[in-house]
Amino acid sequence: MAAPTQGQADSSREFGPTERDTARAEELALAIAAKKGCMESFEQLVARLEGRLYAFLYQKTSNHHLAQDLLQSTFVTAYRKLHRYNPQYAFTTWIYTIASRLAINHFRRKRLLESEHADGVTDTTPSSELIASEKAESVWSRARALLTGNQFAALWHFYGEDRNLAETADVMNKSVGSVKVLLHRARLKLAELLPTNDTH
Amino acid sequence: MKEEPHPSAWPDIEARLRDEAKRDAPEFPPFLHRRIMAAIHAEADKHTRPTAGLANVWRWVLAGGLASIALALALWPSPAPQRLSDAPQKVSEWIVLVANSDEQMASLITDRVLNDMVNNPYQQQLDSLGNELENALDFTLRMMPIELALR
Numbered sequence: 001m002a003a004p005t006q007g008q009a010d011s012s013r014e015f016g017p018t019e020r021d022t023a024r025a026e027e028l029a030l031a032i033a034a035k036k037g038c039m040e041s042f043e044q045l046v047a048r049l050e051g052r053l054y055a056f057l058y059q060k061t062s063n064h065h066l067a068q069d070l071l072q073s074t075f076v077t078a079y080r081k082l083h084r085y086n087p088q089y090a091f092t093t094w095i096y097t098i099a100s101r102l103a104i105n106h107f108r109r110k111r112l113l114e115s116e117h118a119d120g121v122t123d124t125t126p127s128s129e130l131i132a133s134e135k136a137e138s139v140w141s142r143a144r145a146l147l148t149g150n151q152f153a154a155l156w157h158f159y160g161e162d163r164n165l166a167e168t169a170d171v172m173n174k175s176v177g178s179v180k181v182l183l184h185r186a187r188l189k190l191a192e193l194l195p196t197n198d199t200h
Numbered sequence: 201m202k203e204e205p206h207p208s209a210w211p212d213i214e215a216r217l218r219d220e221a222k223r224d225a226p227e228f229p230p231f232l233h234r235r236i237m238a239a240i241h242a243e244a245d246k247h248t249r250p251t252a253g254l255a256n257v258w259r260w261v262l263a264g265g266l267a268s269i270a271l272a273l274a275l276w277p278s279p280a281p282q283r284l285s286d287a288p289q290k291v292s293e294w295i296v297l298v299a300n301s302d303e304q305m306a307s308l309i310t311d312r313v314l315n316d317m318v319n320n321p322y323q324q325q326l327d328s329l330g331n332e333l334e335n336a337l338d339f340t341l342r343m344m345p346i347e348l349a350l351r
Contacts, residue, residue, distance in 0.1 A: 033275070043240075046237065050228065050232070054228055055221075075240060076239050076240055084233045139216045140221065140224065156221075159221060160217050160221035187214075200201060
């Protein structure tokens, strides 16, 4: 049984504002100029995207310093591999992919290190437990814990960055149908595990 | 049949997602943009310095050349040990020969022959041998008749 709110929410934002199209065209022009060696164009791209990417990485990591390091690594990697960027795709798609992969690689390495050095000692203090419990109350923290990478990314681009379905699909390099499925599954998981009367 | 969550939960969740995304949006640190651009400029400088790469090649060539020269010098057969080993043997042979030959004894007394034997090729190493030869000569002279020694 389809949720009425889901359709309403999606249809009201299927035709996004044209200023987003203008922004995308400008980003594409800057990316092409940067690809040819224009450093000023690349700096403008950094200035346009750093805020959004920082928020995205912070939501993924819940750590300011790590998000800053990953953001820097994302742009340096993008600069280094600019010759591989295909202007057929949106620049934001490309750079969000780099950021996601860097975050995934970081957590993979961290898990490997932790498994090698596991000695059964857990670092829990009353303050750290309080911070952990406070963070757990945030719906985004719960989403990060419950959802897969793609489900979380779809949820973030759609709700966190206030994009419409087409823009979310564009950034994730997926079809609109795939994004709808990801959003639906993400909502179902959150609704199952979040109490309905849990409001602030 | 799988029970789906109550639809009324969704607006609440969606509202929370949007509200908390805005409320918890991290403040972008003012230094971060400069830090990012400094890292990018450093990356750009790495690729616009071709001489560094060229210097790296020549550095390896020079190091290889020096290593080859050092190896060649280390492995080159040194003539000195052979001459050193030959000289004492020659000197002792001459001592024996001189002790048994009058004429050769007379020519050995001259400075020229003595210098050739003792001072050539290595003065330092043959000085002690020269001393031994002189001692041998003294002994032989004492044993010989005085007329032959003064010829």
